[in-house]
Amino acid sequence: MERESMELDVVVVGAGVAGLSAAIRLMQMAEEQQREITVCVVEKGAEVGAHILSGAVMQPTAMNELFPDWKERGAPLNTPAGDERFYFMTEQNAVRLPVPPQMQNHGNYIISLGNVCRWLAEQAEAMGVEIYPGFAAAEVLYHEDGSVKGIATGDMGLQKDGTPGPNHEPGMELHAKCTLFAEGARGSLTKGLCDKFDLRAKSEPQTYGIGIKELWEIDPAKHKPGFIMHSTGWPLDSETYGGSFLYHLEDNLVSYGFVIGLDYKNPYLSPYDEMQRFKLHPLVRETFEGGRRISYGARALNEGGFQSIPKLTFPGGALIGCTAGFLNVPKIKGSHTAMKSGMVAAEAIFDMLAEDGNEPVTYREKLEDSWLWDELYRSRNxxxxxxxxxxxxxxxxxxxxxxxxxxxxxxxxxxEDHKQLRKADEVDRIDYPKPDGKITFDKLTSVSFSGTNHEENQPVHLTLKDDSVPVSHNLALYDGPEQRFCPAGVYEFVQDDSGADRLQINAQNCVHCKTCDIKDPGQNIHWVTPEGGGGPAYPNM
Ligand SMILES: Cc1cc2nc3c(=O)[nH]c(=O)nc-3n(C[C@H](O)[C@H](O)[C@H](O)COP(=O)(O)OP(=O)(O)OC[C@H]3O[C@@H](n4cnc5c(N)ncnc54)[C@H](O)[C@@H]3O)c2cc1C
Ligand code: SF4
Structure with missing residues (x-):
């Protein structure tokens, strides 16, 4: 079956803050310059915000620039940051430390980034941007000269073996003068673009952390809107990077999360179980007692910073937001820089259109002249x-x-994170406490709180380059670390009828965090987009 196609000026892949800010800035400039422009955003989540997971405390710098009147427009930045604490934890105690300057949040807002994206999408649509949720960009399309022509959305209704089922509908081709990739950390199409255009030739490897998060509704008597707590130390050992965050939002909601650097070394470490056991610390436990968990999810975040920024443009397109890696690690903030990069890229596209070019080459120099560059440079070490x-x-x-x-x-x-694991026989196992079902939970119960759903009869989107590697390499040398680093229980080693080990992939549980694509020691797992609309259904993460 032939794919239909559409011609546009700009296609944006991903309706996160980066993609939506770019689309909005394009429309603002079109209005300023009295020029018609067609912009469309594709989003793999069933709705905008469904795949967005963040802390989040937002520094409103970019929001102030994009919409100086965001308050009047009703942007959901409702909880100003208030009292802040930073602790070094031991198993039973907590030592209060001064809050480092980068982590101070005066003037910032505790938000749900998913809700901010939903609001940005409303603004964008009101300005004429077409947004297509439920459509995953599955393939980059190229012109004969090798420049990017646009993207194709994935087919719907393919069966497990890849053949068309009764409801098969081919994907759609979206052709554009410029395609902006705004897929967030470890974008799947971005990975291919980096290889094709050698975008990482002059940068350091990108490094990552995994952030696992729960949203709780707590006892109103314990709720302090604006309260912010960060910690480091226990339960991680001194060679593992990471820590917790706890933010009190509006409506008795508390956002609790734990971030662990994916360069951790012990293959027995389970980021999920570290996150669960942290809640049992005497300082933290009482926040959750009498409360109710509302949502669960996980997402990788960039930790490479300035020196890991790749070449940002190529003929026909550019990378924006966390797929390029603009997160400020000491601040644990990337939403303001993601927005800013999208806005700057939009301005560079206008330069490109004026010159009748095919690459927004002024994007990088404009970024270098902006506050984003200075901020990332200073925090790079x-x-x-x-x-x-x-x-x-x-x-x-x-x-x-x-x-x-x-x-x-x-x-x-x-x-590189995937090269850091030690062999299983060189390390100690880690014993984690059993979940109590009140404050700590097992993985599968947690996944049910992410709203994750995938059409079952479709090709597995966790693809293996070599089917034998999980057993011959990962299980033999590292005791199967994918069973532990996946926060959704997707990977299980089971025995077949002959008693031989094999890897079972429960792809329908995948929350699209991308950790396996990053941490798999043999880089044998390749995450590709499943059918559009599949994945988590985060409410306000
Ligand atoms: C646990 C955690 C805590 C954080 N805390 C903070 C914080 O407190 N403050 C802060 O400022 N930042 C924080 N960050 C970082 C912040 O969330 C990111 O910097 C920000 O989300 C990046 O925005 P983005 O638009 O680049 O990507 P994303 O927010 O990841 O959005 C990308 C979008 O693109 C979609 N997409 C991806 N690939 C495709 C495809 N092929 N086809 C179609 N759609 C696609 C995704 O579904 C998603 O909706 C945190 C991150 C994590 C994980
Ligand atoms: S399968 Fe991979 S991307 Fe999906 S939840 Fe597990 S680690 Fe994350």
């Missing part, structure tokens, strides 16, 4: 300094922040 362990990282970070002010004449390098 903090995260890699933790490669030498927690205490070395804390000391270096204090010197870098207070004495050097981010202007050290050196830049630390990064290592």
């Amino acid at each position: 903090i995260r890699p300094s933790f490669q030498k362990g927690f205490f070395a990282g804390m000391i270096y970070s204090a010197i870098d922040t207070y004495l050097l002010r981010g202007k050290a004449p050196w830049t630390f390098r990064h290592h």
